[in-house]
Amino acid sequence: MSRAVAGIIGGMGPAATVELLQRIIARTAATDDAEHVHVLLESNPRIPSRLAHLLDRSGPDPTPELVRVARNLEAGGATFLAMPCNTAHHYAGAIVAAVGIPLLDMVRLAVTRLCTLGAGGRVGLLASSAVHDTRLYADALAPHGMRVVMPARQHEVMALILGVKRGDASDGARAGLEALAAELGRDCDAILIACTELSVLATGMTMPVPVVDALDELTDAIIAAAG
Numbered sequence: 105m106s107r108a109v110a111g112i113i114g115g116m117g118p119a120a121t122v123e124l125l126q127r128i129i130a131r132t133a134a135t136d137d138a139e140h141v142h143v144l145l146e147s148n149p150r151i152p153s154r155l156a157h158l159l160d161r162s163g164p165d166p167t168p169e170l171v172r173v174a175r176n177l178e179a180g181g182a183t184f185l186a187m188p189c190n191t192a193h194h195y196a197g198a199i200v201a202a203v204g205i206p207l208l209d210m211v212r213l214a215v216t217r218l219c220t221l222g223a224g225g226r227v228g229l230l231a232s233s234a235v236h237d238t239r240l241y242a243d244a245l246a247p248h249g250m251r252v253v254m255p256a257r258q259h260e261v262m263a264l265i266l267g268v269k270r271g272d273a274s275d276g277a278r279a280g281l282e283a284l285a286a287e288l289g290r291d292c293d294a295i296l297i298a299c300t301e302l303s304v305l306a307t308g309m310t311m312p313v314p315v316v317d318a319l320d321e322l323t324d325a326i327i328a329a330a331g
Contacts, residue, residue: 107142108330111182111205113173114147116154116189117269120300120319121147124188127323141330144182146173154191158234167195171202178203184329186210190241190298190318191234208329213321214296215244221314224293228253228313230285231298233262241298253292255284261302268301281305289313 110128114121125143134140151170156163170192174185185207187193193211200207218227229241229252236242242252255261261284267277281302285295294314297306303319 108183109142109144109181110326110330111174111177111180111185112143112145112147113170113177113185113187113189113192113199114145115149116151116187116192117301118147118149119268119271119273119304120188121145123300123304124186124319124323127319128326131323132327141327144177144180146176148173151192154189154194155232155234158191158194158238166192167198170195170199174199174203174207178205184208186322186326188300188319188322190300191232191238194234194238194240208322208325210318210322211240211244211298213325214298214316214318215241215248217316217321218245218250218294218296219248221294221316223250223314223316225250226253226292226294227251228255228285228288228292228295229298230255230261230281230288230295230302232265233258235298241296253288255288257284257287260284261299264305265299265301268304273304278305278309282309285309285311285315 128141132140152164152166154166157165184205227250264277264281289295289311297303297317300319303317306317
């Protein structure tokens with residue numbers, strides 16, 4: 105019997121890609137190998153920096169490499185695509201236009217989850233500065249009557265993101281994220297973790313307001329799409 109195959113556009117960054125795979129395995133109700141999700145993965149850390157392209161305006165456009173990876177996964181047998189990088193969803197339209205299989209939209213999935221929770225109008229957004237600058241989530245949330253609340257110390261959020269890319273997922277980094285989230289939570293109705301490097305640090309984090317992790321929503325959508 106033919107089964108769905110997930111094609112993962114990974115490497116942005118490698119730790120976040122591994123985190124996605126671990127969550128897929130942990131959340132899949134499987135009793136044997138054959139019941140787990142069939143995944144094709146290209147973990148490609150050479151995809152040009154989204155931050156350099158969108159923030160610094162100094163790096164090359166990652167679109168051609170993202171499209172190349174997507175086409176490779178489709179040619180390899182993937183029946184749908186997923187991309188564990190929030191910032192890279194700025195380029196999602198070009199990827200979708202270049203292939204004949206669907207791309208699970210992590211931004212839409214996270215926003216849908218917030219709506220399902222009945223989150224209030226203020227969403228604290230823990231994300232890269234590129235996500236803030238491109239209004240990736242701000243524009244997706246606005247039609248639902250929600251607005252983004254940005255951390256007062258966004259430079260510290262970026263330091264944590266870059267730290268994970270260097271391999272720092274220490275207890276100190278996790279505590280730093282929890283402190284930033286707690287501070288942000290005082291001014292909002294829900295918190296959205298919208299950087300997969302931060303997802304690496306956020307496991308087990310509890311807050312007095314609802315917390316939605318976009319990587320969790322992508323994980324569940326992959327499992328559902330895989331049947």
